[in-house]
Amino acid sequence: MKILLVNPNMTQAMTDRLAAVARRVAAPGTEIVPLTATHGFPYISSRSEAQIAGAVALEMIAGNLEGADAVVIAAFGDPGLKAARELFDLPVTGMAEAAMMAALPLGERFSIVTFTPLMSSWFLDSVEALGLAPRFAGLRTPPAAEGPVADVAATMRETLVDLALAAAREDRADVVIFGGAPLAGMAFEMGPDFPCVAVDPIAAAVMQAEMLVRLAPGGACKGGLARPPGKASVGLAAPLARHMGGG
Amino acid sequence: MKILLVNPNMTQAMTDRLAAVARRVAAPGTEIVPLTATHGFPYISSRSEAQIAGAVALEMIAGNLEGADAVVIAAFGDPGLKAARELFDLPVTGMAEAAMMAALPLGERFSIVTFTPLMSSWFLDSVEALGLAPRFAGLRTPPAAEGPVADVAATMRETLVDLALAAAREDRADVVIFGGAPLAGMAFEMGPDFPCVAVDPIAAAVMQAEMLVRLAPGGACKGGLARPPGKASVGLAAPLARHMGGG
Amino acid sequence: MKILLVNPNMTQAMTDRLAAVARRVAAPGTEIVPLTATHGFPYISSRSEAQIAGAVALEMIAGNLEGADAVVIAAFGDPGLKAARELFDLPVTGMAEAAMMAALPLGERFSIVTFTPLMSSWFLDSVEALGLAPRFAGLRTPPAAEGPVADVAATMRETLVDLALAAAREDRADVVIFGGAPLAGMAFEMGPDFPCVAVDPIAAAVMQAEMLVRLAPGGACKGGLARPPGKASVGLAAPLARHMGGG
Amino acid sequence: MKILLVNPNMTQAMTDRLAAVARRVAAPGTEIVPLTATHGFPYISSRSEAQIAGAVALEMIAGNLEGADAVVIAAFGDPGLKAARELFDLPVTGMAEAAMMAALPLGERFSIVTFTPLMSSWFLDSVEALGLAPRFAGLRTPPAAEGPVADVAATMRETLVDLALAAAREDRADVVIFGGAPLAGMAFEMGPDFPCVAVDPIAAAVMQAEMLVRLAPGGACKGGLARPPGKASVGLAAPLARHMGGG
Amino acid sequence: MKILLVNPNMTQAMTDRLAAVARRVAAPGTEIVPLTATHGFPYISSRSEAQIAGAVALEMIAGNLEGADAVVIAAFGDPGLKAARELFDLPVTGMAEAAMMAALPLGERFSIVTFTPLMSSWFLDSVEALGLAPRFAGLRTPPAAEGPVADVAATMRETLVDLALAAAREDRADVVIFGGAPLAGMAFEMGPDFPCVAVDPIAAAVMQAEMLVRLAPGGACKGGLARPPGKASVGLAAPLARHMGGG
Amino acid sequence: MKILLVNPNMTQAMTDRLAAVARRVAAPGTEIVPLTATHGFPYISSRSEAQIAGAVALEMIAGNLEGADAVVIAAFGDPGLKAARELFDLPVTGMAEAAMMAALPLGERFSIVTFTPLMSSWFLDSVEALGLAPRFAGLRTPPAAEGPVADVAATMRETLVDLALAAAREDRADVVIFGGAPLAGMAFEMGPDFPCVAVDPIAAAVMQAEMLVRLAPGGACKGGLARPPGKASVGLAAPLARHMGGG
Structure with a gap:
């Protein structure tokens, strides 16, 4: 194939x-x-x-x-x-549609975490387009991206994990989607202590x-x-x- | 201006x-x-x-x-x-958004009439995008366009008026929007006998x-x-x- | 006319x-x-x-x-x-219906700001009646009106502007509607620094x-x-x- | 009491x-x-x-x-x-709100039957007001009322029962509400052959x-x-x- | 009967x-x-x-x-x-369905208060099943139940009343439902000072x-x-x- | 695995x-x-x-x-x-949830076809549970099953294909799901002439x-x-x- x-x-x-x-x-x-x-x-x-x-x-x-x-x-x-x-x-x-659909059988509510607020409106359109607002626990981003976009998975890692934890604990998300191509692979790196399910969009x-x-x-x-x-x-x-x- | x-x-x-x-x-x-x-x-x-x-x-x-x-x-x-x-x-x-918004204070339900089924899916997207499905009485089109697109307001006039009448009578539309640029102006030509309100999108x-x-x-x-x-x-x-x- | x-x-x-x-x-x-x-x-x-x-x-x-x-x-x-x-x-x-409809092409979410909590339930009915809950970022009011109702646009001005700013910054409103007849005209007085669009209902x-x-x-x-x-x-x-x- | x-x-x-x-x-x-x-x-x-x-x-x-x-x-x-x-x-x-709420535990979908189309829009507002559109199987009325309003339960009885049967059979209603004060009591007169549940609003x-x-x-x-x-x-x-x- | x-x-x-x-x-x-x-x-x-x-x-x-x-x-x-x-x-x-339906004519928004977070997801399913999310002001629970389940109406009384007050004041609930069989009867014990309506599910x-x-x-x-x-x-x-x- | x-x-x-x-x-x-x-x-x-x-x-x-x-x-x-x-x-x-989710990226509206009306209510619950009513084009069944349940894919084949065609043509379904375990595999047998996409639930x-x-x-x-x-x-x-x- x-x-x-x-x-x-x-x-x-x-x-x-x-x-x-x-x-x-x-x-x-x-x-x-x-x-x-x-x-x-x-x-x-x-x-x-x-x-x-x-x-x-x-x-x-x-x-x-x-x-x-x-x-x-x-x-x-x-x-x-x-x-x-x-x-x-x-x-x-x-990537967005597939990640959200994969999230559905893994929890009741999903959140999206990304590295910059600039993409918020565009990403939220994807949630609306699939009609998934009732299952959506919100979008969390840092105030701004730091450093080159291609490197954010490394340079902003701690911040992004903290946002994912906040999504789980404060927004009651069962699933966190790390959205944005530069974060590809990051979901697979969350350890067993991660208190919710992380989903990788490209996968x-x-x-x-x-x-x-x-x-x-x-x-x-x-x-x-x-x-x-x-x-x-x-x-x-x-x-x-x-x-x-x-x- | x-x-x-x-x-x-x-x-x-x-x-x-x-x-x-x-x-x-x-x-x-x-x-x-x-x-x-x-x-x-x-x-x-x-x-x-x-x-x-x-x-x-x-x-x-x-x-x-x-x-x-x-x-x-x-x-x-x-x-x-x-x-x-x-x-x-x-x-x-x-044109689509403005026509639908103009329809809201003029009736409870609106329909769209156009000259070809080819545009149906695209037009329905506009209804969804505004969240107006609860006010939408449906889309009516002929089986196919006839003649050059630029002339359909004249060549297909009777067919289009019949579709508008069907929207009003069978689909309970209070307002009919004539959708599609080639139908511009047509709404203004409906006479006083027209049993619902016709809205012109470009206007x-x-x-x-x-x-x-x-x-x-x-x-x-x-x-x-x-x-x-x-x-x-x-x-x-x-x-x-x-x-x-x-x- | x-x-x-x-x-x-x-x-x-x-x-x-x-x-x-x-x-x-x-x-x-x-x-x-x-x-x-x-x-x-x-x-x-x-x-x-x-x-x-x-x-x-x-x-x-x-x-x-x-x-x-x-x-x-x-x-x-x-x-x-x-x-x-x-x-x-x-x-x-x-006024309420027209203001909300004007807000739609100007942003993704709108808020209503008014001068007293007494009208909250009644105003929220208008949002529901138009089916606009998905586009609504909330209603903000002071704890109580101050002074004669006819004068609140002047006497409560600072409070109302602060509520509008909070709607924009905390509730992510793109558009703020100043609701209530005594606030007529106020939207036109927001300066270029105002971080969202203000809509005047009577206009x-x-x-x-x-x-x-x-x-x-x-x-x-x-x-x-x-x-x-x-x-x-x-x-x-x-x-x-x-x-x-x-x- | x-x-x-x-x-x-x-x-x-x-x-x-x-x-x-x-x-x-x-x-x-x-x-x-x-x-x-x-x-x-x-x-x-x-x-x-x-x-x-x-x-x-x-x-x-x-x-x-x-x-x-x-x-x-x-x-x-x-x-x-x-x-x-x-x-x-x-x-x-x-009467409308109570009848619709009584219908909910008695079936999945309810219909309203009344004796004149003139009240349709007003009655449909009640369905919307309770947010019950997803449970609503429709409104059925005759083309026009016949005879004095106070007597319709008797004079139009056959017509109304036929409409109720159509609601059950064609619209898949589990519950039929006979709406309108002149029909008070009629629901209690449906026999055991009636293929769905009839609800009386005043009761x-x-x-x-x-x-x-x-x-x-x-x-x-x-x-x-x-x-x-x-x-x-x-x-x-x-x-x-x-x-x-x-x- | x-x-x-x-x-x-x-x-x-x-x-x-x-x-x-x-x-x-x-x-x-x-x-x-x-x-x-x-x-x-x-x-x-x-x-x-x-x-x-x-x-x-x-x-x-x-x-x-x-x-x-x-x-x-x-x-x-x-x-x-x-x-x-x-x-x-x-x-x-x-009990859940009847309590929520009783809440509807008594207010615009209702909350559920219970004695343990363990039942949250299950209780929220009831709200969804009736399609009442638009009328729901939220669920409030303590961090954990205290003492034997059968006694919580007595042992956790103050905590539960505080949660109900928070539902009324912070979540704008008009009606509070005390959910869970061990709380049966509790709603009837709220005094005239209670700032919203309390509904008892078994009643x-x-x-x-x-x-x-x-x-x-x-x-x-x-x-x-x-x-x-x-x-x-x-x-x-x-x-x-x-x-x-x-x- | x-x-x-x-x-x-x-x-x-x-x-x-x-x-x-x-x-x-x-x-x-x-x-x-x-x-x-x-x-x-x-x-x-x-x-x-x-x-x-x-x-x-x-x-x-x-x-x-x-x-x-x-x-x-x-x-x-x-x-x-x-x-x-x-x-x-x-x-x-x-099977139901997976089939409906597979249908989403394959079309705008999906239908379910099954071999008996007895399962209709239960199947419709699955559509509601996923919140997919806006994408659902309806359920079609024959008036009754014919012969042993285990054999219906063979004995009722023509009837079921006709129902699928009706779903595509009359209900505007883009995707047809053949629901019910006895129909497993049937979707794969639709030829290239089939005017919409058929989805197999167990697959x-x-x-x-x-x-x-x-x-x-x-x-x-x-x-x-x-x-x-x-x-x-x-x-x-x-x-x-x-x-x-x-x-």
């Missing part, structure tokens, strides 16, 4: 980190194909950036469809997720993709998420223009 | 039609500045197209901000609306923009819709890159 | 204040006709008072319909709003009325808000009895 | 019918005191009429409080219910009042339903003016 | 306490038949224990149906309530049962809660096996 | 069918350990039967915990699911269990689903009594 790991951010180090965790949890026969955006933004953190990067993700998928069995959109706010499900005939998963998204390939290899391609009819376009990247044109 | 009427579709005839209705309802001192997309799609009808056209809308706004007091995104599914509110320091309205969006300019000329620029910090980018249209870069 | 500004309270000073703000935002051709209740209560602040004052509002409208294009019910809890929409063939708006209600006159001059008169058949009555004010009797 | 049965309609025959059913289900020591409105409308069927009749109900209660232990507002849409709970220090129940309201007198004899008089401070008024019926004035 | 008071816990002292309160509020002709579980747990406090004790409750009902008019499941989380309604042709009430459940016997003596036996067809079983207590087998 | 496939029904043929599908989708290293109930009912189809069979499932798990990594409760209504999550320190999944539950073992091997054991303290019991199966006693 070949899964495209589509990082719509331009930071290669982030893709590497995500791919490493993805490979650790993937089944033996699964090949992870990491892709890094070549235009857009170094790191997306808002709805306006996600509007643009979601379109970039569609280009990246269209240009690498050959032989792919599934797609993971590897940015926590899931830019372009619904559009990709509409457009491509294979399963597409997103959840990869395993959900593997599951969907077995359950529904053609993806979500009919009815409400039907592929629109072929349509001419101007200015799109060639593979996407071809795909959307019905080619 | 200067309002940008941003049509993220590439069809000039559609912009002309929208601008004509906009000018008819605008207050004496309001100048309507119509803009038509120069790339993207002739006519958007799906989430994947809206993902791309929403980014195009951001470019169009960034390139024409000078002297503008408000923006109307002139496509019924409101592509890029939330992103634009985040990014620009002036009021931004959308609603323009007048809502005028109202917001008076109430909150800086737009929705703080808190949950705060403008993200300046950020470098690659491949964006120059004015948008400059704006998002903090320039 | 002639808009009845119906103050169902008996305090003339309050009507004057409301009319002044209304005239400031109304379009050039709009005439504001202020009306003050001649029976009922000096100032409504509860559901039981609103039950009675809502009926008074209906009388006031019925007695002044001649030549009117729209009605604004000028008390924040919107007494008699739904009944008036049912009964009269022209657009009717309310919103007047401009919404202007908009609805253009969109649907006959008001919300069919379907779920249909005018009931003519019916005999005993003890009603003459113009209302005549109107409800089908006259 | 003395229960005021407050009919805010002016039709004495309706009060008699309601009182007869109330006395049939009341506990041995319970005295039913029927009151008929002396002004307002012969029969309320809309929100505008209920706005006025709810104020009439408050007058009727204020004028007959002496020795009363509880109040039943004996019109199906519960005019003035929340206001009465705020104002008076004893339990107050309403439910009287027994709920008896229960609340034992559980909370002071009624709902604090917090969110606190009695407003005494306030001067003009034009109110004397006992109500005295009561609201703090007398 | 004969009401089975089914305590699915094995503690006789608790049954005695519940029966005493039940008899105090029951109507003159009502006979309360208390039953104590002979297997299962001394005191249920979790979903897993309720899964088992709910089945025990079904056995207890099936073995004592002869001559019974209604059943009260006398444990606050209502174990087996929905199953019992499905299975038996008479009204069945539960509410018994009076609700009396009411339902009059409204619908056959219970909730059709449609969505229809009795399943007779079915063979292995290992069930004989009367339950017989009842479920169609005997 | 060792997964207990716990069939709380007593029909061995059903267990065999479920185990066959489970083994087909399980990862290479996964061992499926099928268990069939030895008491309870041949086939559960109601809430009352599920109340009892859920307790049986707890016994089956407690008696086979040794070496197990996860549990699948192999009956579509998920009897005992929440209780098992509370009680055991490993991931527990259920979804097994793969979800595999995923959760990797994400959170200790299961949902803290916070809102915390294991209750050890407690004495009477009459429970020995391994369950020991487990619940803290042994």
Whole structure:
């Protein structure tokens, strides 16, 4: 099975980190194909950036469809997720959606912890989009990120663990999701003393993709998420223009 | 007051039609500045197209901000609306959102009527996004559009009126919204026999923009819709890159 | 265009204040006709008072319909709003409903700030009635009103601004609505340092009325808000009895 | 125990019918005191009429409080219910609310059947007010009432039973509420063949009042339903003016 | 009227306490038949224990149906309530459901106070099951129970009253429900100074049962809660096996 | 990895069918350990039967915990699911919950199709329990099951496919779940012409269990689903009594 790991951010180090965790949890026969955006933004953190990067993700998928069995959109706010499900005939998963769905059977309420308040509104949109507000115990962030984004899992570790503990103890979260690509893998490092369950979004998204390939290899391609009819376009990247044109 | 009427579709005839209705309802001192997309799609009808056209809308706004007091995104599914509110320091309205909000004080339940089933899923997203499902009496469309999109208000008129009547009589809609840019102006043509209220989306969006300019000329620029910090980018249209870069 | 500004309270000073703000935002051709209740209560602040004052509002409208294009019910809890929409063939708006609807395109969450806790339950009913609980960041009031009600915008100014700041900072409100007729105009006085958007309810209600006159001059008169058949009555004010009797 | 049965309609025959059913289900020591409105409308069927009749109900209660232990507002849409709970220090129940609450432990979904479509919107408000939309299987009415309102239980009996059967069979209702004062007692006449449970609103309201007198004899008089401070008024019926004035 | 008071816990002292309160509020002709579980747990406090004790409750009902008019499941989380309604042709009430329903006409928001945090999740399930989250002001418990469970109404009295006061003052509860069988009767002991309404669950459940016997003596036996067809079983207590087998 | 496939029904043929599908989708290293109930009912189809069979499932798990990594409760209504999550320190999944969660990323609305109307109410409870009513397109069943339950996938095949087609075409379902253990495997047999996605519940539950073992091997054991303290019991199966006693 070949899964495209589509990082719509331009930071290669982030893709590497995500791919490493993805490979650790993937089944033996699964090949992870990491892709890094070549235009857009170094790191997306808002709805306006996600509007643009979601379109970039569609280009990246269209240009690498050959032989792919599934797609993971590897940015926590899931830019372009619904559009990709509409457009491509294979399963597409997103880090935020997959992590929240994995949290449901593991507890009654989940929290999200991330490293900067800048992404709060965008992340909260994902909770709303899935209709999970009744199960959501809140978002906790530090006042600001410290140091380079790619390093926060190391440099801000203590702060992030404290936020997760506060989510468990004060917000009554049963599950904590460490949201944001730079925190990939961090959930697996919580020890047995951690008083709630920690969920890793990229791991959840990869395993959900593997599951969907077995359950529904053609993806979500009919009815409400039907592929629109072929349509001419101007200015799109060639593979996407071809795909959307019905080619 | 200067309002940008941003049509993220590439069809000039559609912009002309929208601008004509906009000018008819605008207050004496309001100048309507119509803009038509120069790339993207002739006519958007799906989430994947809206993902791309929403980014195009951001470019169009960034390139024409000078002297503008408000923006109307002139496509019924409101592509890029939330992103634009985040990014620009002036009021931004959308045809779907404004039409639904205008419907609320005019009845208990509203319906949407449009000319093709292809846009159903995308339009329903707008209802969900505003949390208006409890007030929504449903969407009615013909089995397929007939003839050129730009002409449907004329060619499909009888069909569309029949759908509106069915919405009122069978679905208990008090208000019918004629959704989709090609139907601009049609609501004003329903006679006194029409058994419910018909709402015109572009008129609603323009007048809502005028109202917001008076109430909150800086737009929705703080808190949950705060403008993200300046950020470098690659491949964006120059004015948008400059704006998002903090320039 | 002639808009009845119906103050169902008996305090003339309050009507004057409301009319002044209304005239400031109304379009050039709009005439504001202020009306003050001649029976009922000096100032409504509860559901039981609103039950009675809502009926008074209906009388006031019925007695002044001649030549009117729209009605604004000028008390924040919107007494008699739904009944008036049912009964009269022209657009009717309310301060609470219009303010909350204006808040929606300006932010993700809104708060209400008022000058006394006595009106809390009644005001919260308005939030529920519009189904806006998911967008509501809470109500903040001082422990008690200070001095004459008509003067609180001046005497309690500092306290009210502090409550608005707390709503923005602690409750994550993007928009603050200053609720209650005695606070009319206050939102326009917040300076550029104010960290969120302030919305003025009477301004919103007047401009919404202007908009609805253009969109649907006959008001919300069919379907779920249909005018009931003519019916005999005993003890009603003459113009209302005549109107409800089908006259 | 003395229960005021407050009919805010002016039709004495309706009060008699309601009182007869109330006395049939009341506990041995319970005295039913029927009151008929002396002004307002012969029969309320809309929100505008209920706005006025709810104020009439408050007058009727204020004028007959002496020795009363509880109040039943004996019109199906519960005019003035929340206001009465705020104002008076004893339990107050309403026919619609009590019937819907009695339906909950008797089935998963309930329907309302009534004799005229004119009351539909008003009755649906009661469902919304209790937040019971998820348990509501719908409202069924004939196209129009036939004959004098006071006689419909007899003249329209077959039609009404057919509507109840349709609610059970087509709408999957487990419980049918016969709504509207003229149908009082009808639920008790459904035979053992009736395929779902029929609930009588006035019976439910009287027994709920008896229960609340034992559980909370002071009624709902604090917090969110606190009695407003005494306030001067003009034009109110004397006992109500005295009561609201703090007398 | 004969009401089975089914305590699915094995503690006789608790049954005695519940029966005493039940008899105090029951109507003159009502006979309360208390039953104590002979297997299962001394005191249920979790979903897993309720899964088992709910089945025990079904056995207890099936073995004592002869001559019974209604059943009260006398444990606050209502174990087996929905199953019992499905299975038996008479009204069945539960302490949690009945208390919450009694709270609704007595205030806008209710809180639950209990003596141990161990039951929190289970009790919160009851709130969700009735769809009452919008009316729920929260659950307050001490950090841990003190002394024998059967005595907590006495030994922890001051703590529990303080929690109730905090619910009223800090959480804006209008009604406080003292949840948990060992607190039966406590609500009636709150003095006139208590700033909100206190509701006793066993009293509410018994009076609700009396009411339902009059409204619908056959219970909730059709449609969505229809009795399943007779079915063979292995290992069930004989009367339950017989009842479920169609005997 | 060792997964207990716990069939709380007593029909061995059903267990065999479920185990066959489970083994087909399980990862290479996964061992499926099928268990069939030895008491309870041949086939559960109601809430009352599920109340009892859920307790049986707890016994089956407690008696086979040794070496197990996860549990699948192999009956579509998920009897005992929440209780098992509370009680055991490993991931527990259920067929209904897993199937509905797998449906979410595959479409906007899902339907359930099953072979008998008898299970409707019980199945609908699962939809409510996950809060998925807004995504639910309805349940379709034939008027009655035909022939032995274990054979319905063959004998009723055409009827069931027709119901699935009706769900897709008339109810606008994007995903159809074939609910009920006797239909295990059927979803995989829908051909490429099937106009929506078909999801197999046992496959979804097994793969979800595999995923959760990797994400959170200790299961949902803290916070809102915390294991209750050890407690004495009477009459429970020995391994369950020991487990619940803290042994």
